[in-house]
Amino acid sequence: MTSSVNRETIATESQPLSKFDLASYLVERQAQVEAALDRSIAVIYPEKIYDAMRYSLMAGGKRLRPILCLATCELMGEAIDLAMPTGCALEMIHTMSLIHDDLPAMDNDDYRRGKLTNHKVYGDDIAILAGDGLLAYAFEFIATQTRNVPADRVVQVIARIGRAVGAAGLVGGQVVDLESEGNPDVTLDTLNFIHRHKTGALLEVCVLSGAILAGASDTDIQRLSIYAQNIGLAFQIIDDVLDITATQEQLGKTAGKDLQAQKATYPSFWGVEESKRQASQLIVAAKAELDPYGDAAHPLRAIADFIIARKH
């Protein structure tokens, strides 16, 4: 692990961010994550449940969550292998949340990432169980596959991930989101609560878990929390914007769903242009937290920029 002081020294020798090639970086990391995910679940009896779990887990996507986890592990001076099981687990949990969100009893979506949703292929019962299976396996996977990390850090990561997924995180955000649907009086505070919990909490724990596994200090955790919270909210604002401006083909899922469902969104409060400006400000503030880390933080800076520049 590099200490904070050393990282500040590196910062003075920093290269311009323009020299960091994010596209190549993401391609390499995505390939590593895909390979690790592919190895993580074998299909054995009863095949149907493993097929269903793999169907959604291997359905592509940006793999942003594991990549964030690996990036902060590297930022703290450790090899990414150390964080790969946790990165995979975070993608399993994200996948679980999508499978359950898409169910008829929830958002009732037929398409996700350009493919039929899990329950459309396997039925509602198997989709519920595939989600449960992925959630349980995520914790098992961290606990059994993490190597060369003191056990107390593994316990800490599991505690934070559990919290990020449960009622104090993703599940709580989803509940308020469901309650708010079709309600014209949703406040900006409520909208912020929804997104800080529904997407923000998991993104934050992706950023923090890689750092914790690599032995981050309290100061590191504080800086990375702010970075993560800001990119998380910016990510959601841009998601809302894209729901209005992008086509179904670009999104790989039904476009304009928010408008149809009369959901409160950031553009419904601020309009599209102001929403984009707010997202940009959050990204600037996120990157400011990375200053002490110099060149080592180039991936995290570039990911922050990517979040507002993305088209889908």
Add this chain to the structure above:
Amino acid sequence: MTSSVNRETIATESQPLSKFDLASYLVERQAQVEAALDRSIAVIYPEKIYDAMRYSLMAGGKRLRPILCLATCELMGEAIDLAMPTGCALEMIHTMSLIHDDLPAMDNDDYRRGKLTNHKVYGDDIAILAGDGLLAYAFEFIATQTRNVPADRVVQVIARIGRAVGAAGLVGGQVVDLESEGNPDVTLDTLNFIHRHKTGALLEVCVLSGAILAGASDTDIQRLSIYAQNIGLAFQIIDDVLDITATQEQLGKTAGKDLQAQKATYPSFWGVEESKRQASQLIVAAKAELDPYGDAAHPLRAIADFIIARKH
């Protein structure tokens, strides 16, 4: 922790099992577990999800799973406080599995423990999320609340619980159970697979996790595994028998469901009397594994006896 040798010495001074008062023991442990569960979840915003989680978690039941976990912790010579967070987590996971099993997309049950099922009170969406919330919280709870246990044992317990819940355990058993419904050609092997996974895996990890937290040896783990597998299967055989012989009032849930659903059950292979005999044999074999532990194993012996004597 008491070593195996010490426990064998105790066995020679053993009191007859008849002097152990299981009823008082269970009443005391149930009260301790109820109090710990009640403290485990506070109702905060968004209240609905915490209410829904508590509704099913606090709906009574025998609390057999946490009690087994506490009992093996004590058997290994440690105070039950050490295993209480894990015991509570195991009850949260059991509750999650009941909430999801009862959903219309699964078994479609309206009553459970004499009360309306979770989705009948809160809706299918909240019931799905309450289950997810309980499952995630279970792991968080073990990781944050376990005291005076080396972190590597906590990681080991989390790994085993994750496995017991996922596709290699409870979820896998549930899938085969769903596939087998209404199929007249279900074999005894398939029926055994279903129950070893759907109920057996979680019961086994209840027994093992208390022992692991208290520092059990490999020999202890082997003996307790056999004990747990046997009582788990006996438990299910008796469940099937009670579905035929008990009334709805005694069960607190719809009776005769298996017959209605044309489910394969042990009595459908063996008849009621032979099923009871098989269950008794499993209990005898389970208790034989406890011989080296002498008096200290009286609770586990009595629980084994209780499993075949129960009327609901």
